[in-house]
Amino acid sequence: MSVSEMMPAPATGRFIAAVHHFPVRVYFEDTDLSGLVYHANYLRYMERARSDMLRVAGIDQRGNHEDGAGVYAVTDLQIKYRRPARLDDDLMVVSHVTAVRAASCAIHQSVRCGAEELTNASISVAWLTPQGRPQRQPKAWTDIFTRLLQGEDLHP
Helix, strand or coil, rough: CHHHHHHCCCCEEECCEEEEEEEECCCCHHCCCCCCCHHHHHHHHHHHHHHHHHHHHHCCHHHHHHHCCCCCCCCCEEEEEEECECCCEEECCCCCCECCCEEEEEEEEEEEEEEEEEEEEEEEEECCCCCCEECCCCCHHHHHHHHCCCCCCCCC
């Protein structure tokens, strides 16, 4: 057995009911000269959490991209910064679906340190053809998003 096979897989987070929780640790590279997390890095944390939320829910973005079926693209983002995170903080990105439409989905995300909310955002994504035109999401995916929107636990 190789060393790689003995190591744990990267964290993908998990659903608790219909809410996805994704752990993140703040590293030195995430901070600015003041020792606080640089504002754009919260978007990186949220992107990772959304990607893993979809993966855990059974949505294969990579497979659909490689097959030429389409890709998701962020179409709207509203973010609110409340308090800064600092080096070595253990954070949790909490994500839940807030709307599902034929070609798009809305997700609310918050970055927390313990019980304190540091940042929150509302994000809309659209399903696009490889040429960049909106198209209907795969039905199986809208079904998954609808179940999450209704509060269904995908992994009881």
